[in-house]
Amino acid sequence: MTAVHPPARTAGRQRDAARTRAEILKVATEEFARQGYTGARVDEIAARIHTTKRMIYYYFGSKEQLFTAVLEHAYAGIRQQEQQLDVEHLDPAAAIRRLAELTFDHHEAHPDFIRLVSIENIHEAEHITASESIGRLNSPAIEVIGRILDEGRAQGVFTADVDAVDLHAMISSFCFFRVANRHTFGALFARDLTAADRREHYRTMLGDMVLGYLTGDHSR
Amino acid sequence: MTAVHPPARTAGRQRDAARTRAEILKVATEEFARQGYTGARVDEIAARIHTTKRMIYYYFGSKEQLFTAVLEHAYAGIRQQEQQLDVEHLDPAAAIRRLAELTFDHHEAHPDFIRLVSIENIHEAEHITASESIGRLNSPAIEVIGRILDEGRAQGVFTADVDAVDLHAMISSFCFFRVANRHTFGALFARDLTAADRREHYRTMLGDMVLGYLTGDHSR
DNA sequence: GCTGCAATTAACTACCTAGTGAGTTAACCC
DNA sequence: GGGTTAACTCACTAGGTAGTTAATTGCAGC
Numbered sequence A, B: 001m002t003a004v005h006p007p008a009r010t011a012g013r014q015r016d017a018a019r020t021r022a023e024i025l026k027v028a029t030e031e032f033a034r035q036g037y038t039g040a041r042v043d044e045i046a047a048r049i050h051t052t053k054r055m056i057y058y059y060f061g062s063k064e065q066l067f068t069a070v071l072e073h074a075y076a077g078i079r080q081q082e083q084q085l086d087v088e089h090l091d092p093a094a095a096i097r098r099l100a101e102l103t104f105d106h107h108e109a110h111p112d113f114i115r116l117v118s119i120e121n122i123h124e125a126e127h128i129t130a131s132e133s134i135g136r137l138n139s140p141a142i143e144v145i146g147r148i149l150d151e152g153r154a155q156g157v158f159t160a161d162v163d164a165v166d167l168h169a170m171i172s173s174f175c176f177f178r179v180a181n182r183h184t185f186g187a188l189f190a191r192d193l194t195a196a197d198r199r200e201h202y203r204t205m206l207g208d209m210v211l212g213y214l215t216g217d218h219s220r
Numbered sequence C: 001g002c003t004g005c006a007a008t009t010a011a012c013t014a015c016c017t018a019g020t021g022a023g024t025t026a027a028c029c030c
Numbered sequence D: 001g002g003g004t005t006a007a008c009t010c011a012c013t014a015g016g017t018a019g020t021t022a023a024t025t026g027c028a029g030c
Helices: A017-039 A042-048 A053-060 A063-082 A092-109 A111-122 A126-130 A140-154 A164-180 A182-189 A196-215 B017-039 B042-048 B053-060 B063-082 B092-109 B111-122 B126-130 B140-154 B164-180 B182-189 B196-215
Strands: none
Touching: A017 A042, A017 A053, A017 A063, A017 A111, A017 B017, A042 A053, A042 A063, A053 A063, A063 A111, A063 A126, A063 A140, A092 A111, A092 A140, A092 A164, A092 A196, A111 A164, A111 B111, A111 B182, A126 B182, A140 A164, A164 A182, A164 A196, A164 B164, A164 B182, A164 B196, A182 B111, A182 B126, A182 B164, A196 B164, A196 B196, B017 B042, B017 B053, B017 B063, B017 B111, B042 B053, B042 B063, B053 B063, B063 B111, B063 B126, B063 B140, B092 B140, B092 B164, B092 B196, B111 B164, B140 B164, B164 B182, B164 B196
16 A cells, blocks of 8 residues: 555656746746735745746755746836837927837736735835846936936926936826726726726826826916 | 753743734734734744734635735825815915825835835735625815816816826826835945935936826827 | 657655644732 | 623634745756
8 A cells, every 4th residue: 555656657757947937937927916925825836837946946046046037027027118119200299209108018927927016016016126237227217217308398388397216206106096096996886997997097097197197287 | 851841931022912913913914014924923023022823824714815905004094194185275286286295205204115015006906896895986186186277277277187096096196206216226326215315316306297287288 | 569768656854834732920009 | 799791811722924845857968
């Protein structure tokens, strides 16, 4: 009884380190985004890709390091997308509106990323702070916003006294809130902020808001 | 050995159901806000107020019901504060600015509430949805915003085509983001959105943004 | 075909965690 | 001052959970 060797060996996983590592990262992203850091289960991540928990520790060392790797990978993705920003051929107002819309689209397209950011903030950004790869790596978007703001002020169309980082915060806040808080907002106010048929309404609202701010009368 | 009766009985907790219940709720709020739903520990909550886990189950039934009670209590608090809104004696523009500033102040003063909302959104608002006391109870703030918008449009000062719920979302998004995401934002852009010496700057920025939107030229 | 090592598997540990069974005690009422 | 019961204590269960030990296997280079 209770043979040491299992009687029938199943095929087992094909050996492919890169693929295994990538699959762990992908499924871990989903699990952490869905369940939170503490709520995510290492065993569950392993089970979902038919490997064992041991492999996660083999490749990532610990649950905490896995979560950090997930964040690093997610941030690398948005950095890459930001590098392809191409709005500076437009006039300043149109450029800012376009940039805001791209942020809007990106947030909508990546709800898991939004969730990870929420979760990381619950943990007071401890993993990002500890990570070398995310760290102080300034976002390309900030540079672009900075140049558009300069041009807009030079042309006299932008009147607001604001810098690139704060304007980025303003744009992000609207896009982030709409995705991150859609559940409680929907439950409390019976309005689905991410309903497909209201998408254009909110996209326009965002642009109007940012341009209203930038071009508004600030003596009020 | 192993006496059934403990040899020396310590004083034990004074019997006070209301106080015990209230203390559990208060500490549970802190623990859930700090650690998230899964991360919070029932034993830890009990230990912090020198009672036992058994009492939590006695008063609240389960961890899930405790969390729901925490949310209900937190939302009841902000409803109460909203009921004291007194801005309608101002002209529409000043009233909206004042209301936005009160939202700003409230979010800043209640970071634990912000965290709970973030956490509840990770869980897709399942507790709020199930709760009878939070449910579809419309916020007083929405009513106030609605009346100010009507008045502003009647006077011709507000040009934006927006309703009260969407304007509330706009105001909340800025206030919420500033508090909820300050950790990741600070780590990534080296800017503390909640620094005391930048508080007035952001408070003004919020009012300028909302009024810029409401009074802006929407033909752009 | 043999060998060295990276990749994989299985079994295990030690502790944690939500939830419970059952009895005990202090306050209140008469 | 005796009975009633809400409030409280203590010990326990059953299953989960991150992390580890150690053996095994497939593949690349020779």
